Amino acid sequence: MKSTGAKQVMTGNRTGMQTSPELAEELIEGANSAMPSSEGGLEEMAEYREEYITEGFPIGSMPMMPASEEGEADEEEAGMAVFLDKLSERLAFERMGTRLYEALLNKCDALGEQSPGPTLEDIEQIGREELEHFLLVNRTIEEIGGDPTVQSPSADVAGVASLGILQVLTDPRSSMTHCLQAMLMAELTDNAGWELLIKLADNLDYPDVKAEFEVALEHEEQHLLNVRSWLSECVLDSAEV
Amino acid sequence: MTLDIFKEKGTPLDSQRFTWRELVQAPTSKLDDDAFTRVRIILMNGLEANAIRTSHAVARMMNGDMRLPLAKVRRVEQHQQTMVNWLLPADLSPLETTIGFEQVAIEVTASVALREPDEYLAQVYRFGLLEDFDHMYRFSALMDRVMGADANNIVQNYSDIMPGRPTVVEHRAPEDDLREHYDSTTADPLSKLHALTITASENQTHDYYMTIGPMFADPIARQLYAEIASIEEQHVTQYESLLDPNETPLEKWLMHEAMEVYNYLGCMQYETNPRIKEIWERFVDYELGHLHYVMELFKQFENRDPAEVLPQTLPEPIDYQSHRQFVRETLNAEVDLRAAGTQFTHKDDEADRAPLSIAYREQMNSEGSPSEIVAAGYTWTPGTELAEGKSAFAKGASA
Numbered sequence: 001m002k003s004t005g006a007k008q009v010m011t012g013n014r015t016g017m018q019t020s021p022e023l024a025e026e027l028i029e030g031a032n033s034a035m036p037s038s039e040g041g042l043e044e045m046a047e048y049r050e051e052y053i054t055e056g057f058p059i060g061s062m063p064m065m066p067a068s069e070e071g072e073a074d075e076e077e078a079g080m081a082v083f084l085d086k087l088s089e090r091l092a093f094e095r096m097g098t099r100l101y102e103a104l105l106n107k108c109d110a111l112g113e114q115s116p117g118p119t120l121e122d123i124e125q126i127g128r129e130e131l132e133h134f135l136l137v138n139r140t141i142e143e144i145g146g147d148p149t150v151q152s153p154s155a156d157v158a159g160v161a162s163l164g165i166l167q168v169l170t171d172p173r174s175s176m177t178h179c180l181q182a183m184l185m186a187e188l189t190d191n192a193g194w195e196l197l198i199k200l201a202d203n204l205d206y207p208d209v210k211a212e213f214e215v216a217l218e219h220e221e222q223h224l225l226n227v228r229s230w231l232s233e234c235v236l237d238s239a240e241v
Numbered sequence: 242m243t244l245d246i247f248k249e250k251g252t253p254l255d256s257q258r259f260t261w262r263e264l265v266q267a268p269t270s271k272l273d274d275d276a277f278t279r280v281r282i283i284l285m286n287g288l289e290a291n292a293i294r295t296s297h298a299v300a301r302m303m304n305g306d307m308r309l310p311l312a313k314v315r316r317v318e319q320h321q322q323t324m325v326n327w328l329l330p331a332d333l334s335p336l337e338t339t340i341g342f343e344q345v346a347i348e349v350t351a352s353v354a355l356r357e358p359d360e361y362l363a364q365v366y367r368f369g370l371l372e373d374f375d376h377m378y379r380f381s382a383l384m385d386r387v388m389g390a391d392a393n394n395i396v397q398n399y400s401d402i403m404p405g406r407p408t409v410v411e412h413r414a415p416e417d418d419l420r421e422h423y424d425s426t427t428a429d430p431l432s433k434l435h436a437l438t439i440t441a442s443e444n445q446t447h448d449y450y451m452t453i454g455p456m457f458a459d460p461i462a463r464q465l466y467a468e469i470a471s472i473e474e475q476h477v478t479q480y481e482s483l484l485d486p487n488e489t490p491l492e493k494w495l496m497h498e499a500m501e502v503y504n505y506l507g508c509m510q511y512e513t514n515p516r517i518k519e520i521w522e523r524f525v526d527y528e529l530g531h532l533h534y535v536m537e538l539f540k541q542f543e544n545r546d547p548a549e550v551l552p553q554t555l556p557e558p559i560d561y562q563s564h565r566q567f568v569r570e571t572l573n574a575e576v577d578l579r580a581a582g583t584q585f586t587h588k589d590d591e592a593d594r595a596p597l598s599i600a601y602r603e604q605m606n607s608e609g610s611p612s613e614i615v616a617a618g619y620t621w622t623p624g625t626e627l628a629e630g631k632s633a634f635a636k637g638a639s640a
Contacts, residue, residue, distance in 0.1 A: 052267065059332060060272025095389035095627055102633045103387075127634035134627055149624040151394040156272060159390065160332050170387060171458035 060153045079204050080144070086200060087141050088152035090193050094134035096162055097186060101127035103169040104179055116233030117176050122226065129219045136216060140209055162186065177238065180231040187224040194220050243554045244506060246499065247547075251529025254313060259320045266516075268330035271337070274514055276344065276397035277561040281508045282328050282517075283338075283345045285524075287445030288438065288501055289322030295497060299490045307491075310538055314531050321524055328517065333395075335453040336388065336462075339380050340395040342446045346373035347400050351564035353439055354571075356557065358429045362483060365420050366439065367571050368578060368585060369476055374568060375405030375612075376469050382616040385625045387459050393623065399563040402621035406576050408612035410588075411472045412605050414597035417580040418478045425485035425492070430499075430552040433484075437500040438559070440480040447473035464611035471605075492550055495539050498532040499551055507558025 017024040038044075062081050105123045113119050141148040151159075168174050168182035194217040201210040269278055296315040300308050329338065347370065354366035381392035381402045392402060423432050447470055454466030484493070505525045512518035536547040578585045581594035592599055622629050630636075 051262075055267050057267040058270070058273075059330075060270045092390070095625060097389075098627055098632055098634065099387060099389035105633060124634060127632070131627065131630070131632050131634045135630065138624065138628060148628070149391060149393070151272060151391070153272060156332050159334075159388075163334065166388060167458040170462070172460055174458075 058153065059156060062152055063147065063150055083144070083200050083204055084141065084146045084150075085152040085154045086193075086197055087137055087146065088148075088150055089154035089158045090197055091134060091137040091141065091148060092151065092155035093158050093162070093186075093190060093193060094130055094137060096159070096166065097130040097190065098127060098134055100165065100169050100183065100186060101130055103166075104183065107169075107174075107176065107179060111176065114176060114234075116230065116237050117180075118226070118230050122230075126223050126226070129216075129223070133216050133219070136212060140212070144206070144209075161189075177231065177234045180227055180234060183227050184224075184231055187220065187227050191217070191220050191224050244502075245554055246502060246529065246532060246551060247553065249529050250533050251502075251526040251531075252523075254317065254530050254534045257317045257527050257530060259324070264320055264323045265327050266324070269328050269514065269517065271330050271333045271395075274517075276341075276395065276399055277348075278512065278514050278517055279329070279333075279341050279395075280345050280348060280561065281512065281521075282325055283341050283445075284349055284438075284442055285504065285508060285521075286322055286326040287345075287442040288504055289318050289325060290445045290448070291437075291441030292318040292497055292501060293322065294444065295493070299494060303490055307538070307542070310534070311494075314534065317527060317531070321527065324520065325524075328520075334388075335456055336380065336384050337390075337392075337395050339450070339453070340377065340384065340392045342449060343373055343377040343380060344396055344400050345442060346370070346446060347377060347568065348561070348564055349442060349559055350439060351567050351571075352560040353435045355560075355564070355567060357432065357435055359423065359432050361421065362423065362432055362435065364585060365479065365483065366435070367575055368580070369439075369443075369479060370568065371405040371572060371576055371578075372408070372411045372472060372476070373405075374401075374572070375408050375411070376472070378402055378404050378619075378621070379408055379465060379469065379612045379616050381621055382619040383462055383465055385621070385627075386615065386619070387462060389625060389627060391623070391625050392621070399565075401565060401568065404616075405572060406578075408469065408472060409606060409610040410579070410602065411475070412598070412602040413475060413580055413595070414601045415478065417582060417595045417598045418475045419482045419583060420479055421583045422483055422485045425488045425550070428485070431556045433496050434500045434503050434556070436480065436483040437497055438504060440477065440484065441500075443473060443476040443480055447477055461611060461615055465615055468611045489543060491535070491539055491543055495532070495535045495547060495550060498528060498535050499555075502528040502532055503555045503558065506555060507561070510558055511561040 013019075062085055101123055104118075105120065105127060108114075108118065108120055108123055138148045165182045165186050169179055174182075194213060198210055198213045198217060201207075201213055269282065271279075293315055296311050296318070300311045300315075303311075333341070350366050350370040350373065354363050354370060357363040357366060377392075377396075377400065384390050384392050396402065423436065425433070450466050450470035450473060454463060454470060457463050457466065488496070502525060505521050505528055509518060509521035509525055512521055536551075539545055539547050577588045579588050579591040579595060580586075580598070581591065586594050619626065622631075626632075
């Protein structure tokens with residue numbers, strides 16, 4: 001793109017009261033001179049929200065399960081529905097995780113490898129494992145009779161919760177440290193998610209699935225250690241301590 | 242269902258009331274509700290937005306006596322729009338809502354193109370349809386490649402996700418975006434209802450993209466919204482030019498109210514969610530109330546009989562179902578059409594017949610095309626292209 005030739009005049013961060021003490025004083029004076037137009041406090045909002053919560057509309061449901069064997073206990077079906085819901089959540093998370101590491105790779109490639117911080121090879125290693133985990137969950141859902149293209153309620157909610165992480169990673173202005181901080185949130189959640197899936201697989205008697213997921217968790221534990229350590233090194237380095 | 246719009250008077254304007262609690266009801270479910278329920282919500286939000294937009298424009302240009310009647314109806318339309326639009330749930334992200342908007346543009350425009358009695362107008366709808374069809378593909382690629390999500394969870398298998406007329410060649414000079422208008426004295430009433438419906442719907446799509454485009458962090462997403470919003474602006478220019486400029490503002494207002502009755506009635510007939518159906522039923526009555534209110538104004542201010550411009554009964558509503566076959570046939574037959582003035586021509590003749598568009602397009606695309614970049618090598622795959630192992634991390638892939 002052609003340069004416009006314009007140079008931005010950087011004046012630094014303008015937020016906070018200390019930026020302009022005289023205006024800040026007037027602002028406080030103004031706010032304190034007025035009375036609220038209604039009485040009460042936060043409980044008013046809580047009460048209003050309760051009305052909607054108690055209406056009981058769900059985010060969504062699981063699709064109809066495949067036709068069950070005659071005589072199969074409802075309890076098993078319920079367990080399977082929970083398992084598929086959480087598998088779908090992990091699937092969505094690993095899928096987005098792959099895209100998040102692609103974005104991180106893109107950033108590291110554009111900025112150049114920095115020390116401290118991950119190398120391109122480090123990111124590629126994690127990214128490959130995220131993709132493998134996605135394919136593993138995809139296969140697992142198919143093998144137990146589910147549909148991996150379904151977006152379950154938990155998958156949907158995980159998507160909503162992760163949107164902020166995605167915004168940080170895909171923002172060209174975010175630093176490697178910002179990205180690692182966001183990835184730490186993702187990896188902490190991911191580790192807990194795999195631990196829970198392993199418990200579910202164990203309780204529902206899927207020993208082969210459990211064994212495969214334990215290997216995935218080992219990878220995820222390493223991802224978490226790496227991200228935590230890169231973040232810590234980057235922050236300490238920038239603080240020059 | 243035949244409805245005599247002269248006999249059915251609906252709810253009188255003065256009895257149309259709301260509370261904030263009523264406006265903000267429990268939203269629909271992104272996962273459980275049928276995609277066509279979402280299509281209807283997005284469409285009706287667009288029609289109400291257009292009612293308000295048009296009403297404001299008229300209020301700024303007409304004589305002062307009309308300002309209060311316009312304001313009274315507009316207040317109700319404002320709250321109708323709110324109640325309808327707020328039915329979209331918070332877990333429907335802006336990009337997912339975008340997929341919903343494009344599904345409206347595909348399926349509603351396809352129904353309109355099939356039912357349109359005027360061959361020239363039908364051709365205009367088919368022309369626009371293939372462009373929105375392509376937008377669905379580009380946005381789906383964005384969703385897959387940035388979010389790692391599958392657009393088909395929104396589309397629910399009803400609409401194809403594949404290239405249409407490539408967005409990169411949709412950019413045209415204004416000289417090639419205007420179309421010939423219908424003649425209000427001879428046009429079939431359905432032609433008028435169609436033109437108003439699609440103009441309103443596309444205008445809201447444009448406004449939505451212009452609002453949410455900057456909310457994305459990804460520069461490719463920001464560019465794609467900038468590019469497709471520009472096409473939506475062209476589409477608004479195209480579709481609004483179908484409306485006869487010789488219709489008086491009051492005549493246009495009257496037709497707009499008839500169009501809203503027509504569309505709420507269609508929503509009501511097709512709706513599968515009983516809670517939402519009640520809203521459509523209520524708003525059929527509200528719109529009949531508006532229609533009769535404006536009929537009286539029409540008599541009073543123009544000394545004309547509303548029967549001169551309104552049909553006795555409303556035509557068959559928009560068909561809320563998949564138009565896959567029709568869209569594919571249109572794609573095969575007309576993907577290479579380009580606009581030249583108010584007419585259409587084969588792409589091979591574009592340089593001769595529409596040189597301004599070629600020059601404009603070359604300028605806009607001269608630093609790259611976001612719609613081409615985002616979908617480079619992209620084929621929609623169930624569960625995203627990652628299910629096929631397509632990633633920067635795939636074996637053999639390089640960063």
